Amino acid sequence: MRIDLNADLGEGFGPWRMGEDEALLGVLSSANVACGFHAGDPLIMEHTVKAALARGVDIGAHVGFPDLQGFGRRRMDLPAEELAAIVTYQLAALAGIARTSGHRMTHMSFHGAMGNLAAAEATVADPLVEAVARFDPDLTIVTSSSRAIEGAAARCGLRTAIAFLADRAYHADGLLVPRRLAGAVIHDEDAVLDRVRRLVGEGVVITHEGERLAMKADSILVHGDTAGALDLARAIRTTIEAAGGKVVPVSRLGR
Incomplete structure (x- = not known):
């Protein structure tokens, strides 16, 4: 099994740093870099990109709403042209x-919030994905399971890599449980690692409702802004490799 190990990085701003990005880059195979709208700034972006290059880690743009104060987790209803x-x-x-x-x-x-809206609503996914395709049709969209995003990507001729969010609960339809609901974020490391083992071994996720949901994931995502992210990323990588899997960057998944 070949799978990417990914995290959201570069999510500080100015003198404020969030997460252990340098150490995480020694564990990950790919990184999503904040681009200044929900977090990050030009200098942090540059430092993160150079550090990733030095370690052979793929980089991708982590695109969000213009919402620094809310860390991009607040819904914004914007016209399609502005979204694009x-x-x-x-x-x-x-x-x-x-x-x-x-x-x-x-x-x-x-x-x-941008990702959650796009995952659930085709009217949001379509202009976002079309903008990606116009910018660079060779980019891969890394996304949690979503008919809306995957469908839009297929129509635009874009590749997708399905990310399993190891510390987030899923509904039976494959969408993420909203953070405002109890149990949406899984903080117990043992529980997260059990989910990873089940995904790698059986291709199954146990949903928030207790059902078995088949999932073929190309990537496992760790939230770099959460406490203990470095130890969790190390443990997830060890779990993957112990099961006979190989951690590879997004760009090498098809090779």
């Missing part, structure tokens, strides 16, 4: 920094 422009702006920012740093952007993902 927001996506293009952030993709271009990271792609430019990557190019001048000697790295390249291989993928992108939607952050927080």
Whole structure:
């Protein structure tokens, strides 16, 4: 089994840092880098890109709503044209920094409320995914399971990599349980590792409702902004490799 191990990085701002990005880059195979709208700034982006390059880690744009104060987790109802422009702006920012740093952007993902809306609503997914395709049709969209995003990507000729969010609960329809609900975020490391073992061994996730949900994941995502993310990422990598799996970047999943 070949699978990507991914985390959201670069989510500080100015002198404020969030997470253990440098150490995490020694464990991960790919990273989603905040592009300044929900977190991050140009200097943090550049430092993250260069550190990823030095460790052979893929980078992708982590695109969210313009919501620094709410960390991109607050819903914003915006017209399709504005949604598309927001996506293009952030993709271009990271792609430019990557190019001048000697790295390249291989993928992108939607952050927080933007990702949740796109996953659930085709009217949101369509303009977002179309903007990605116009910007670079070679990018892979890393996304949690979503008929809306996967369908839009297929129509646009884009590849998708399905990410399993190891510390987030799923509904029976494959969508994430909203963070406002109890049990949406799983804090117990043993419980998270049990979920990873079940996914790798059986291709199954136990949903919030207690049902077995078949899931073929290409990537396992760790939230870099949560306490204990580094230890959890190390434990997940060990679990994957102990089961005979190989951790590879997003760009090498099909090779």
